[in-house]
Amino acid sequence: MLKKVSAILLFFLSACQLVQAQTSKRLINNWEFVKQDLGGVWEAVRPVKVGNPEELPFWQKVNLPHCFNATDAVDPDVNYYQGPGWYRTNIEVENPYEKGRTLLHFEGAGQKTAVYIYNIKVAEHVGGYDEWTADITDAVAKFKKTEVFKTQFKGKIPVVIRCDNSRDLEMIPSNLSDFNVYGGIYRYLNLVYTPQLSVDKLFAKASISDVGGYGKLAVTARLTNPDQVKSAQIKIYVTDPNGIGIADFTRDITMFKGDSLLWDWSLRAPKLWSPEVPQQYTVRFEIISNGQKSTITQKVGFRKFEFVKKGPFMLNGKRLLLRGTHRHEDHAGVGAAMTEEMITTxxxxxxxxxxxxxxxxxxxxxxxxxxxxDSLGILVWEEIPWCRGGLGGPTYQAQAKRMLTNMIEQHYNHPSIIIWGLGNENDWPGDFTEFDQEKIRTFMKELNQLSHQLDPSRSIAIRRCDFCRDIVDVYSPSIWAGWYRGYYTEYKDVSLEEFNKSDRFLHVEWGGDSHARRHSENPDNALSKVKKGGGADERAGDASLYGGAARVSKDGDWSESYIANLIDWHLKEQETMPWLSGTAYWPFKDFSTPIRPENPVPYVNQKGVIERDFTKKESFYIFQSYWTTTPMVHLYGHTWPIRWGEPGEEKMVKVYSNCDEAELFVNGKSFGIRKRDSQNFPAAGLRWQVPMNKGTYTFKVVAKKGKVVVTDEITQEYQIEKWDKPAKMTLQKIDEKDGIATIEVKVFDAKNVLCLDAINLVSFGLVGDGELIRDQGTSTGSAKVQLYNGRALIKMKTNNAKSVISVQSKGLPTVFLNQ
Known part of the structure; x- marks a missing residue:
């Protein structure tokens, strides 16, 4: 008991020391920004005279993180800005360490960055996604000796930063990529003070040879020692997942060159990290010299994984089906500049x-x-942005290697990471006059060798470059069954065919687009036009909305109803593929892209299961019904207010749930109980045929899992009137709350029948003192958007003032609403 109390006390004291050693501060507020180039840095720092007509008038106040393209990435009327932008602020710099270093630590800024202290350039960086630091120590010391420091800047240090996301063929990623190459300081920027001798990087390798056996922890450090300090003392503390101190180590050192292995420690039967129980140990490293201490703390996890040759994925000795998705750094209203709160959500x-x-x-x-x-238990494939375009020259290749090195070194300790990715769709030419497969193979081999050299413990993978599949450990081919080619029912056969071509197969990127709030009574109709048995890969031109063979991506209705069927089929099949390592649906969230201006939401890739503002689509709940254990139930159609058909026609009502059984009530009357069977497609057998007539229907489902009961309910209208072609529109306010009004447009035929299959593109406008909430890249936040079932929504800030809202659509009379 005394030993346990002492361990707890040791941990508490260690935590206190860590707080006291904190020398990093996020620089969030008091920034100014201009979205264009300046004649030079002097224009950002020169004295301003009141009333001077030559002073640049366009600086705007911003907070970090900040993205150039927060809204123009999805503005339907312009191409997103690619060029330079400037930031400036004045900061207080008081390094508490004698002979210490003062750094600006960038967690990510796009895509080329230059840093100035006053008018002196102190650092440059190329690459929009890796972390890097600018050492401003000497420049700050020099500037503090100037008269302008005391007079013009009142004892503060002027920091000026130029970011540039201009197009550049000799830089990755390619501008042919299906995502925006954003500009700005779109991740956090930190002011960091370090002692004279400090820790640059800590590599803490946690490994196990056998589950239940011994674990090993090898701690290696890279130090920053510009003044050539000759001696120091290191201390290492380890605490277990419960916060109990379990080990400590002290050593005097005199060698500071390169990466030095400082401690190799073993422990019996470590607590394992897994998605179900993501247990992490804490490693705190201290280095003390000349009375100064530098501290770095890292989390590690003990786990053993394997992609079995010609088999599944194993974690900690057991098969684990990887149930995955993808993430782009992109969000409504901010572009890439997501806050920590947004990312956490x-x-x-x-x-x-x-x-x-x-x-x-x-x-x-x-x-x-x-x-x-790490903390939530999600395994990770992380990759460098060698994406499309082919292979550039020495500058291009040097950047790719540098970014690969940075990625591995900066994220080395994360137990969640199992794969380093070398590229995506590297078989896609276009940026260069030459497209040489052998040269691409040669460079891919170099990246593969570098990856294994930097980190032998992880697997290496690429996606969609068949002529390089033999180079890497794990390969993911292109399989888009039911979207770019083929039927979704061909998914298992095509996957098995691809599985047999590779030693280790993992299927990332599958799915299809869905326009949120658009639904269909006959969603699979487009499949009748599609050739079956012709493969399921994506080929050149398949993403286009024009030309080529029939395909659902071009000829389908882009409804949530179709994607629900496609996802449902894939998920039920994955449960019957014992050789499958796993898959990852593309992507989790809709994201902006410069190459899809004619999508229902312009410039948005709409394959997500949620929208850019976190609004869930119906498909979110289908995944939940297969992948979660906490009891849930969801009636399909929460955003489908009106269904249609013949009088008395039976309509399918689908329920997605992970419960054992569910009972449907229609206007209070039971339609019976259904048992869940994952192989009973669609909806795992939780479906009912309900005869419907004109009127209002309330559907309620009661689902049971053991003794737990969960319910869901929706109300829908049923329309039996048939409509002709759209002839007119109406515009009305349907809601207002906290100064935000919701405006709805509907399309009718000449006889005033609502056109429930209308997909017209409509454009909203406003004159007055209100403000449309537009350029969000969502189904309800776009100034131009295709209708969903004959209607579309947009929100506006009323600002307690008068406005006139308009809506236009080609071939229809424009309508107005006074607000």
Whole structure:
């Protein structure tokens, strides 16, 4: 008992020391920004004279993180901005350490960045996704000796930063990529003070040879020692997942060159990290020299994984089906500049959906993301942005290697990471006059060798580059059954065919687009036009909305109803594929892209299961019904207010649930109990045929799992009147709350019958003192959007003032609403 109390006290004291040693501060407030180039840094720092007409008038106040393209990435009327932008602020710098270093630590800024102290450039970086630091120590010391420091800047240090996301063929990622290459300081920027001798990186390798046996922890450090300090003392503390101190180590050192193995420790039967129980140990490293202490703390996890040759994925000695999705760094209203709160909400939503695996597409992502995956139990494939376009020259290749090295070194300790990705769709030419498969293979081999050299403990993978599949450990081919080619019912056969071509197969990227709030009574109609048995890969031109063979991506209705069937089929098949390592649905959230201007929401890839503002689509609940254990039930159609058909026609009512059984009530009358059977497609057998007539229907489902009861309820109208082509529109306010009004447009034929299959593109406008909430890249936040079942919504800030809202659509009279 005394030993346990002492351990707890040791941990408490260690935590107190860590707080006292904290020398990092996020620089969030008091920034100014201009979205264009300046004549030079002098224009950002020169003295301003009141009334001077030559002073640049366009600086705007912003907070970090900040993205150039927060809204223009999804503005339907412009191409998103690609070019330079400038940031400036004045900061107080008082390093508490004698002979210490003062750093600006960038967690990510796009895509080329230059840092100035006053008018002196102190650092440059190329690459929008890896972390890096600018040492401003000497420049700050020099500036503090100037008269302008005391007079113009009142004892503060002027920091000026130029970011540039201009197009550049000799830089990754390619602008042919299906995502925006954002600009700005779109991740957190930190002011960091370090002692004279400090820790640059800590590599803590946690490993086990056999489940239940001994675990090993090898601690290696890389130090920063610009003044060539000759001696120091290191201390290492380890606490278990319960916060109990279990080990400590002290050593005097005199060698500081390279990466030095400082401690190799073993423990019996460590607590294992897994998606179900993501147990982490804490390693705290201290280095003390000349009375100064530098501290770094890292989390590690003990786990053993294997992609079995010609077999499934194993974690800690047991088969685990990887149930995954993808993430882009992208959100409504902010672009790439997601706050920690936004990121946390997103990753927790993934976990709520049942995800145990995520591929981070297509670049190194924020440390916040990796920390969340560690703590929530989500396995990770992280990759560098060598995406499409082919292979550039020496500058291009050097950047790819540098970003690969940075990614592995910066995220080395995260137990969630099992795969380093080398690229995506590298078989896609276009950026260069030459497309040489052998040169691409040669460079892929170099990246593969570098990855294994930096980290032998993880697997290496690529997606969709068949002529390189033999180079890496794990390969993911292109399989889009039921979307770009083929039927979704061909998914298992096509997957098995691809599985047989590779030693280790993992299927990432499947699914299809769905326009949120659009539903269909006959969603699979487009399949009748599609050739069956012709493969399920994506080929050149398949993403286009025009030309080529019939395919659902071009000829389908883009309804949530179709994607519900496609996802449902894939998930039920995955339960019957014992050789499958896993899959990852593409993607979790809709995201902006420059190459899809004619989508129902312009410039948005709409394959997500949630919208860009975290609004869940129906498909979110289908995944939950297969992948989660906490009892849940969901009636399909929460955003489908009106169904249609013949009088008395039987309509399918679908319920998605992980419960054992469910009972449906229609207007209070029971329609019977159904037992869940994952192989009974669709909806795992939880479906009812309900005869419907004109009127209002309330559907309620009561589902049971053991003694737990969960319910869901929706109300829908049923329309029997048939409609002709659209002839007119109406515009009305349907809700207002806290100064936000919701405006709805509907389309009718000449006889005033609502056109429930209308997909017209409508454009909203406003004159007055209100403000449309537009350029969000969502079904209800876009100034131009295709109708969903003859209607569309947009919100506006009323600002307690008068406005006139308009809606236009080609071939229909424009209508107005006074608000």
């Amino acid at each position: 997103e990753i927790k939503l993934m976990k709520e959906m049942g995800v145990n695996f995520i591929r981070l597409g297509h670049y190194q992502q924020s440390r916040i993301v990796l920390n969340l995956c």
